[in-house]
Amino acid sequence: MHRRFKAVLLFALTGFGLLGSSFAENPQVTVSVYNDVEVSPDTLTQAEQRAANIFLRAGFDVTWLNCAQMNGGTAACNEMDEPAHLSLRITSQVARSTSDTAFGVAFLASDGTGRYGDVFWKRAQELHANSKVDLALILGSVMAHEMGHLLLGSNAHAISGIMRAHWESTELRRIAMGTLLFLPEQGRRMGKRMAGSRTVLISSLRGCSSILPAQRCCSS
Numbered sequence: 001m002h003r004r005f006k007a008v009l010l011f012a013l014t015g016f017g018l019l020g021s022s023f024a025e026n027p028q029v030t031v032s033v034y035n036d037v038e039v040s041p042d043t044l045t046q047a048e049q050r051a052a053n054i055f056l057r058a059g060f061d062v063t064w065l066n067c068a069q070m071n072g073g074t075a076a077c078n079e080m081d082e083p084a085h086l087s088l089r090i091t092s093q094v095a096r097s098t099s100d101t102a103f104g105v106a107f108l109a110s111d112g113t114g115r116y117g118d119v120f121w122k123r124a125q126e127l128h129a130n131s132k133v134d135l136a137l138i139l140g141s142v143m144a145h146e147m148g149h150l151l152l153g154s155n156a157h158a159i160s161g162i163m164r165a166h167w168e169s170t171e172l173r174r175i176a177m178g179t180l181l182f183l184p185e186q187g188r189r190m191g192k193r194m195a196g197s198r199t200v201l202i203s204s205l206r207g208c209s210s211i212l213p214a215q216r217c218c219s220s
Helices: 002-022 041-057 121-131 135-152 169-177 184-205
Strands: 028-035 061-067 085-091 104-109 116-120 215-219
Touching: 028 041, 028 135, 041 061, 041 135, 085 135, 104 135, 116 121, 116 135, 121 135, 135 169, 135 184
Parallel strands: 028 061, 028 085, 085 116
Antiparallel strands: 104 116, 104 215
């Protein structure tokens, strides 16, 4: 009887643990989006949904802040004190240092950290025209790619998945199907970097010094 009670208690505790883990929240990523080229609201919403779904499959929740171009948006758009608060600008300007096949650029410091990225609207339109893949899905995938650069740091390109440097017919088919995603290892790596950045931020707020290296660019 005593052994049976212990077994039932162990099962109950184990079940409670599994129930509790099911309510664990995903890490949160906040993105301020500056729509300089006035992408239509429907297209932008669909693009944000695609990017959010890509990150959800990697274990992250994304909150979008659609920020006004002229006045910088609401106060929340400019509160970049959180390590997982990124900023993306959809622009018609293409950085001179990028290749002809780049769809965006992430601005990274010498230690691989960064929060600001550009998405090249004209390049997304050209890929849509050439491939006939839905423009919103292309835009959302490019946004997720640039966010990946900011959260993964240097050497973020991979031989497959959303972080592949050059998208060809295989990647375009997967964009259309919704299966161009982060690799499992990339999801773990982003989680570790976010946790490390949060620790550094807490230490800085407590009075520890921080290093701010020079900025450089990392193109897609």
